[in-house]
Amino acid sequence: MTTDTATPPRRRRVDFKDFGILGGLLAIVVYLSLSTTTFLTSQNIVNLLDQAVVIGLLAVGATLCIVSGVFDLSSSATLAVSAIAGVFLTTQFGVVVGFILALAVGAILGTITGTMIVITRVNSFIGSLAISIIYRGVAIVLTGGAILSVTSDQLEAFRVWALPVLDGVSGGTILFAVTAVVLGLVLWGTTFGRRVYAVGGNAEAARLSGVRTPLIHISVFAINGVCAAAAGMVLASRAGSAQPSMGIGMELTAIAAVVIGGTSILGGAGAVWRTVVGVIILTVIGNGFNLLRWDTTYQQVVTGVLILVAVAADSWLSRRSRRSRG
Amino acid sequence: MGKPTTLTSTPVLALDGVGKSYNGISVLRGISFEIAPGEIHGLLGENGAGKSTLLKILGGAITADAGAVLFDGVPTRLSSPRDSIAHGVSLISQELALVPQRTVLENVFLGGWANAAGFATPAADRRRFDELCGEVGFDLDPHALVASLPLGKAQQVEILKALARGSRVLCLDEPTAALAEAETEQLLEVLRTLAARGTTIVIVSHFLEEVLGIADRITVLRDGAQIATEDASAHTSDSLVRLMVGREVTALSRTPAPLADSAPVVLKAEGLTNDRILDVSLEVRRGEILGLAGLVGSGRSETLRALFGADRITAGRVSVSGVPVRRATIRRMIDRGLALVPESRKDEGLVLRRTTAENIALPSLGGRQIGGIVRQGAEASAVDRVVAMVDVRGSVRHVPVGALSGGNQQKALFGKWLVTPPEVFLIDEPTRGVDIGAKVNIHNLILDLAAAGTAVIVVSSELEEVMALSHRILVLRAGRVVAEFPSPADREDIMSAAFL
Numbered sequence: 001m002t003t004d005t006a007t008p009p010r011r012r013r014v015d016f017k018d019f020g021i022l023g024g025l026l027a028i029v030v031y032l033s034l035s036t037t038t039f040l041t042s043q044n045i046v047n048l049l050d051q052a053v054v055i056g057l058l059a060v061g062a063t064l065c066i067v068s069g070v071f072d073l074s075s076s077a078t079l080a081v082s083a084i085a086g087v088f089l090t091t092q093f094g095v096v097v098g099f100i101l102a103l104a105v106g107a108i109l110g111t112i113t114g115t116m117i118v119i120t121r122v123n124s125f126i127g128s129l130a131i132s133i134i135y136r137g138v139a140i141v142l143t144g145g146a147i148l149s150v151t152s153d154q155l156e157a158f159r160v161w162a163l164p165v166l167d168g169v170s171g172g173t174i175l176f177a178v179t180a181v182v183l184g185l186v187l188w189g190t191t192f193g194r195r196v197y198a199v200g201g202n203a204e205a206a207r208l209s210g211v212r213t214p215l216i217h218i219s220v221f222a223i224n225g226v227c228a229a230a231a232g233m234v235l236a237s238r239a240g241s242a243q244p245s246m247g248i249g250m251e252l253t254a255i256a257a258v259v260i261g262g263t264s265i266l267g268g269a270g271a272v273w274r275t276v277v278g279v280i281i282l283t284v285i286g287n288g289f290n291l292l293r294w295d296t297t298y299q300q301v302v303t304g305v306l307i308l309v310a311v312a313a314d315s316w317l318s319r320r321s322r323r324s325r326g
Numbered sequence: 327m328g329k330p331t332t333l334t335s336t337p338v339l340a341l342d343g344v345g346k347s348y349n350g351i352s353v354l355r356g357i358s359f360e361i362a363p364g365e366i367h368g369l370l371g372e373n374g375a376g377k378s379t380l381l382k383i384l385g386g387a388i389t390a391d392a393g394a395v396l397f398d399g400v401p402t403r404l405s406s407p408r409d410s411i412a413h414g415v416s417l418i419s420q421e422l423a424l425v426p427q428r429t430v431l432e433n434v435f436l437g438g439w440a441n442a443a444g445f446a447t448p449a450a451d452r453r454r455f456d457e458l459c460g461e462v463g464f465d466l467d468p469h470a471l472v473a474s475l476p477l478g479k480a481q482q483v484e485i486l487k488a489l490a491r492g493s494r495v496l497c498l499d500e501p502t503a504a505l506a507e508a509e510t511e512q513l514l515e516v517l518r519t520l521a522a523r524g525t526t527i528v529i530v531s532h533f534l535e536e537v538l539g540i541a542d543r544i545t546v547l548r549d550g551a552q553i554a555t556e557d558a559s560a561h562t563s564d565s566l567v568r569l570m571v572g573r574e575v576t577a578l579s580r581t582p583a584p585l586a587d588s589a590p591v592v593l594k595a596e597g598l599t600n601d602r603i604l605d606v607s608l609e610v611r612r613g614e615i616l617g618l619a620g621l622v623g624s625g626r627s628e629t630l631r632a633l634f635g636a637d638r639i640t641a642g643r644v645s646v647s648g649v650p651v652r653r654a655t656i657r658r659m660i661d662r663g664l665a666l667v668p669e670s671r672k673d674e675g676l677v678l679r680r681t682t683a684e685n686i687a688l689p690s691l692g693g694r695q696i697g698g699i700v701r702q703g704a705e706a707s708a709v710d711r712v713v714a715m716v717d718v719r720g721s722v723r724h725v726p727v728g729a730l731s732g733g734n735q736q737k738a739l740f741g742k743w744l745v746t747p748p749e750v751f752l753i754d755e756p757t758r759g760v761d762i763g764a765k766v767n768i769h770n771l772i773l774d775l776a777a778a779g780t781a782v783i784v785v786s787s788e789l790e791e792v793m794a795l796s797h798r799i800l801v802l803r804a805g806r807v808v809a810e811f812p813s814p815a816d817r818e819d820i821m822s823a824a825f826l
Contacts, residue, residue, distance in 0.1 A: 189699055189700055191695050197677070198677050201679045204674045208674055210660045210689050
């Protein structure tokens with residue numbers, strides 16, 4: 001027997017490529033702190049975090065999808081339908097019940113998206129794109145194209161996600177932080193999270209290991225639906241209303257944030273903390289352009305370059321690890 | 327029919343000491359023979375003897391690192407498929423190189439369409455197409471989509487394509503493996519016609535009778551070496567099998583532990599049928615190792631997948647310990663104590679981007695959780711126990727399993743199923759692509775598991791491996807069980823059953 005084989009010394013080297021993205025964020029922060037007087041003020045930080053909330057919620061949900069090997073382009077449409085439903089339900093049942101029911105609507109829409117994609121076996125990218133168009137249509141049908149507002153006596157309670165609640169930090173920021181921590185733990189430490197990684201890394205190997213891959217995919221779509229609904233309620237909370245065109249295009253910014261954070265678009269690798277860093281980088285860059293009074297047109301150029309660099313680094317790393325296999 | 331015994335004319339193609347090795351392991355060496363214009367040359371050997379490698383060298387898909395290939399007596403370097411095509415060699419592999427969504431006509435002249443200043447002139451192609459069809463007697467609709475053709479017709483398109491490029495040498499890899507009998511007859515007839523017109527043909531086939539029926543001469547390979555190049559008329563199927571098998575038998579250090587007569591049947595399958603296998607029945611007893619032998623595509627892997635619930639069955643049933651399993655799914659089979667080591671660890675076995683520890687933990691995750699949260703401590707000790715048992719060397723927790731050596735990956739693949747040892751272990755290609763040290767370890771592991779009471783079914787393309795590990799061997803051919811041998815079995819008998 002080979003029980004006494006000496007295990008080779010386990011050297012825990014810090015792998016810098018794992019944390020390169022944090023270094024990038026740190027560099028931007030240091031630069032902005034030195035070159036402006038306004039960046040490191042608590043008011044600016046609080047604003048900055050609040051700006052990150054909506055994309056952040058969408059991006060955290062998208063992280064689970066991408067790690068499991070699917071894309072959900074329907075999330076911003078889900079956001080709109082859930083927010084519209086949420087505002088309507090708030091006028092009927094009050095702020096608290098309305099919010100909870102909005103999340104439920106998001107979960108249902110996500111489940112529908114996921115089920116459609118699993119059953120039809122279409123590529124998730126195209127499948128969720130088609131479904132997003134359907135959901136936008138539903139949003140218009142529900143509202144008749146109009147803006148839907150909460151009643152004036154509900155407005156103060158309804159704006160909880162937009163207003164400062166704790167040392168100036170907005171309710172939305174806290175909602176985002178809690179969501180990120182919870183989903184981060186789910187992905188890292190639960191059997192579900194492990195299965196998400198396995199399905200995204202090699203769906204056939206996962207299936208042959210007894211993982212119900214369709215169920216995993218439907219679940220991540222459902223979770224993403226809840227995140228989208230939460231993002232929708234934050235947006236609605238800021239405006240006191242919801243309308244069919246809210247959040248258009250945000251699903252792509254969310255995916256960009258996931259990728260910039262270093263989660264692999266090939267599936268099977270990534271983490272929620274990475275996405276949080278990616279979202280903050282995107283937000284800080286926008287903030288920096290404002291503070292430095294740079295032409296914001298260039299902000300898009302910078303963002304695009306960042307995405308390309310992140311994706312190129314990912315494919316380079318995965319090619320290299322494949323080559324090094326003995 | 328003029329069958330040239332010795333070469334009277336200048337050989338169109340000659341090999342002089344051709345060899346190829348990967349990472350210092352020789353897969354082909356010292357291959358020397360000549361082929362005359364219009365000759366049909368059969369290339370024979372067991373799985374892994376080097377036939378396909380040789381064919382790919384001729385086709386330019388891989389480059390020989392020893393010896394020379396001569397065309398019309400001139401040494402030539404073939405370093406890409408383009409080179410080979412330029413010298414008039416076309417390789418037709420089992421996966422046809424056609425664009426299924428386009429028409430027959432477009433495919434025949436793929437990439438070399440007649441044109442005027444870049445604009446296609448299909449009329450010119452059409453004239454040439456009719457000429458070619460007339461010469462070889464094909465009846466093909468030029469406007470049919472390739473996707474709509476039966477395989478036999480698609481093969482004719484591939485042959486026409488080769489002729490349109492002016493090929494003088496056609497290399498065919500297992501052209502009849504997927505053809506029905508009538509189609510096979512038709513193809514062989516076409517090949518005879520082509521040869522009579524002066525085209526040289528090199529054909530690899532597992533079907534010995536077929537090769538004997540068509541080839542002028544044959545070359546037999548064994549373990550990458552050339553065993554014989556002789557007239558086909560001097561041979562029978564039996565004499566070919568003898569040449570292919572040879573006499574040497576490499577004995578393994580251990581043999582399976584003797585099986586108690588009272589050992590109960592653990593897994594029993596009756597009449598398993600789907601689109602790949604037909605009426606497969608088998609049973610394995612506690613502690614028994616059952617070997618499945620057969621050629622590639624004979625239904626060995628498909629039998630394991632059907633048993634495991636990974637492929638649907640249309641008829642038949644499986645019982646575990648006497649209890650029939652209704653509507654077998656993978657999860658249900660795992661719950662009943664089955665485990666499968668799949669054929670390809672890269673595609674089906676491991677999540678290469680995740681760590682060894684995560685891969686090992688995956689199938690048994692459900693058993694170490696509280697409310698869905700992984701019990702990290704329990705997992706760590708389970709993984710450590712398994713890693714010690716299968717002896718994975720290398721970092722288990724900080725490196726993706728894809729970065730380990732093939733042998734360690736394979737051990738990790740076994741480890742996945744040893745957290746709780748299975749009742750029935752289905753093992754497809756236990757040692758594919760691993761070094762000899764890991765191979766011995768894995769063999770011992772399988773023997774130990776069986777000795778401890780696990781029922782094992784093992785599939786391998788290496789007949790030695792099946793023979794060394796098994797108490798009993800079933801031979802499959804074309805999706806059916808065709809023979810059963812108790813161990814120790816005679817190698818030649820098994821080969822005959824698999825081939826003939």
